[in-house]
Amino acid sequence: MEFLSDYGLFLAKVATVVVAVLILITAIVSAAQKDRGDQHGDGELRTRKLNDRYRRLKESLQSRLMDDEQRKQWEKSEKKRRKAEQKAQKQHAKAAGHTPQDADERKPRVFVLDFHGDIKASDTDMLRQSVTSVLSVAEAGKDEVVVRLESGGGLVHSYGLAAAQLDRIRNRNINLTVCVDKVAASGGYMMACVADRIIASPFAILGSIGVVAQLPNFHRLLKKNDVDFEVLTAGEHKRTLTVFGENTDKGRQKFLDDLEDTHVLFKEYVGERRPGLDIAAVSNGDIWFGKRALDVHLIDEVMTSDEYLESACDRADVIVVGFHHKRSLAERLGFAASTAVEQSFWRIVGTFRNQNIQ
Template sequence: MEFLSDYGLFLAKVATVVVALIIIISVIASAAQKDRGDQQGEGELRTRKLNDRYRRLKEALQSRLMDDEQRKQWQKSEKKRLKAEQKAKKQRAKSTTDNEGAPRKPRVFVLDFHGDIKASDTDMLRQSVTGVLSVAEAGTDEVVVRLESGGGLVHSYGLAAAQLDRIRNKGVALTVCVDKVAASGGYMMACVADRIIASPFAILGSIGVVAQLPNFHRLLKKNDVDFEVLTAGEHKRTLTVFGENTEKGRQKFLDDLQDTHVLFKEYVGERRPALDIHAVSNGDIWFGKRALDVHLIDEVMTSDEYLLAACERADVVAVGFHQRRSLPERLGLATSSAIEHSFWRIVGTFRNQNIQ
């Protein structure tokens, strides 16, 4: 027992030292990161050419399907081809320098938006759109947005949709690809596009508005707890969580919801005039193939199919704005991701057990 007690005390001391070191390192790293952020800005725009990525995938598979002799011959021919491509690229660069008006290959800029209830990716989208619009040419280039969102706060998604409106207003072709879901606020963003493409079982629509909140007034009253709401202005507060709600306040709240729904329908109807907005604005959802029937989308196709085809005709470049994070922030995100991953593993295990 004495040994176990000493060993436990030793572990406690080691843990204390390790935690202290982590805190010190985090503070130092955070300060250094802040200094770099002050000098270099709050983030950076990163690009990745998808043509090269898809080509490497193809070449890796091709090489594994060949025997040794075939692989050697193929590698020799690939070297010759790449050398010829580099030479042609240099010639095109030279001709472009000599003649700035010479035609160039179209470009497709690919942006990603993964929406939560607050549309937290909006700021990243804003920066990416600003960068792309500074170089994109109307009538030649295209922007593709891979969009995934089940919707959320009206004002947040209104701002996100306005960022995509900037692309359309400049005359640059805009395509939205939906592989899983673009509903409610997500569809508000998607409808801005000149063309909407969705996978066969992607969820689209939900053109409606919902609000819900609990009310604890009766519970507080039962326990003799008073709650007062003081306002200046008749409609400053309509429904409350703790106060007693009136029929007049409830009706005003419903009127506001209805007006928001009308604005939503007008927004979608203006951008998709072929859509029977009255038939699809009841809050219902449609899967990809059914969404095509009611003109919520223009084509059934995955984003992978569309981008692979685009690589044949254009330079396809993925663009993303990445925020610089301090070490404590990165540690916090890693911890959060680990907890979330563990939670969904437990849920998945429980679900599989129930299915069996």
């Protein structure tokens, strides 16, 4: 038993050392990859045509519903049809001779951008690059930009910049549609309201036109343990509330005044972009689900992004545009670990919930 105990202790020490070494290696590799990423530009532009994707899905399902003989006949007819279409396109292009009229004859294009917001609106840089790329080729009055937006909001200055990127599209007179399938609240709605048209799924969360700030204060705990904490500033309003110092009524009031001013700017921003909205009725920080949001004119139509884009394929070439950074080994490991932890957490929550229901 003593041998087994010593052996178990030895294994525990070895495991601890191995984990520590792996963490150190991961940190070093991550730093190296970050530096290398900074040197290799702003990421890789990727495009994907949704028309082709929906067509392949349709053809795949159709072929699976046929028997072998029917499938052979159908595939043969489809091959002839595609060849005839390609031939007709080539003849048309040759006859047109690539004249200036080609731009008028081509189908409209719908450029699809994705934005998944966190508290810092970290996707803003990728959005900026995507918008710049699209604006270099999009034609005002003919093409459209669709943004699939998901965000519960976050830092005011971060989402202000993200909304300003969408303003660039609107300022170029290019039709802008925002699709919300889950949530566009607070800073997320600040971005959505820029659009000419907002579409949301039936139970998407929208609104939360308000401003919130919160921070703990440990002054009494420090004072109880005879710990002094001093805040030195040059400028009356350089620091209003602190985490460790003693907060004053004057500082607290200044902080509240700043929040109110930010809220006023938020309301003005939304009101300018959606003039038909009763901003006083919807700017109390409340949220609305899709159908209710339509009633108060926070959105223009109830529909999922899939439904909208699928219908757009009938009238235009629908192209998904995005910039992507290749994840380093350390980033992939970290992402896999965080995903595993998140899945485990929700599995435990789900099990607990089911037990309570039973």
